[in-house]
Amino acid sequence: MTKKQLEENYQQVLCNIENACQRSGRNPEDITLIAVSKTKPIEMIKTAIELGMTSFGENKPQEIRDKTKSITDPVKWHMIGHLQSNKIKYVLNTCELIHSVDSLKLARQLSKQAEKKECDINILLQVNVSEEDSKQGFMLSDVEQTVREIATYNNLHIKGLMTIAPYVENPEENRSIFRQLGELLIDIKSKNIDNVNMSILSMGMTGDYEIAIEEGATHIRVGTGIFGERNYNS
Numbered sequence: 001m002t003k004k005q006l007e008e009n010y011q012q013v014l015c016n017i018e019n020a021c022q023r024s025g026r027n028p029e030d031i032t033l034i035a036v037s038k039t040k041p042i043e044m045i046k047t048a049i050e051l052g053m054t055s056f057g058e059n060k061p062q063e064i065r066d067k068t069k070s071i072t073d074p075v076k077w078h079m080i081g082h083l084q085s086n087k088i089k090y091v092l093n094t095c096e097l098i099h100s101v102d103s104l105k106l107a108r109q110l111s112k113q114a115e116k117k118e119c120d121i122n123i124l125l126q127v128n129v130s131e132e133d134s135k136q137g138f139m140l141s142d143v144e145q146t147v148r149e150i151a152t153y154n155n156l157h158i159k160g161l162m163t164i165a166p167y168v169e170n171p172e173e174n175r176s177i178f179r180q181l182g183e184l185l186i187d188i189k190s191k192n193i194d195n196v197n198m199s200i201l202s203m204g205m206t207g208d209y210e211i212a213i214e215e216g217a218t219h220i221r222v223g224t225g226i227f228g229e230r231n232y233n234s
């Protein structure tokens with residue numbers, strides 16, 4: 001991927017974000033574009049930073065640790081993949097936001113380790129809206145109760161909800177998933193639960209981020225659409 005290609009991809013995504021905002025009466029400034037840089041080399045991320053990208057998403061704790069050692073620019077790192085308890089140490093002081101809190105056990109361990117390190121962690125709860133067996137996350141019907149429970153954990157701050165929609169040919173098929181998560185966010189926000197700030201809705205990937213924006217996404221996670229196909233063998 002040349003710098004020119006990367007720039008064209010980036011500009012195209014920005015343009016699509018703008019159009020989706022226009023269609024839905026939203027302000028593009030309210031959308032955070034997370035460039036999903038998993039498997040991509042340091043050099044490519046540095047080029048992305050030169051082009052103006054400021055938020056990056058990774059799904060492997062060690063990859064975040066390694067990349068944040070080499071990239072010292074003031075960019076924000078987002079943990080978007082399944083997190084195992086024994087890897088928490090790699091994301092504690094490096095991540096802006098952990099999108100993928102998918103169990104009470106993980107939340108408890110994050111809280112414990114954050115307390116020990118005297119730091120705070122911002123999290124989203126991952127919701128399995130599509131109820132696919134292959135996906136992590138809480139069931140929609142369990143989210144409010146879970147929020148109330150996690151809200152009492154020290155050093156953890158719930159900022160909103162995240163979902164991964166299924167891969168579909170026609171992104172319209174995911175609209176109802178995004179809508180359901182958006183409605184749940186508003187519903188929980190209206191309950192004004194202590195230590196809970198339901199302001200972030202992380203949904204939409206390369207194939208469906210425009211629909212997600214139309215349905216209220218505040219954070220979209222775009223990998224392929226910016227950096228091209230991933231090669232997991234190299």
Ligand SMILES: *Cc1c(COP(=O)(O)O)cnc(C)c1O
Pocket residue numbers: 036038059080081164205206207221222223224225
């Ligand atoms: C890989 C990944 C993305 C980006 O996927 P693309 O289809 O390449 O945009 C977004 N979210 C999560 C959780 C991911 O793991």
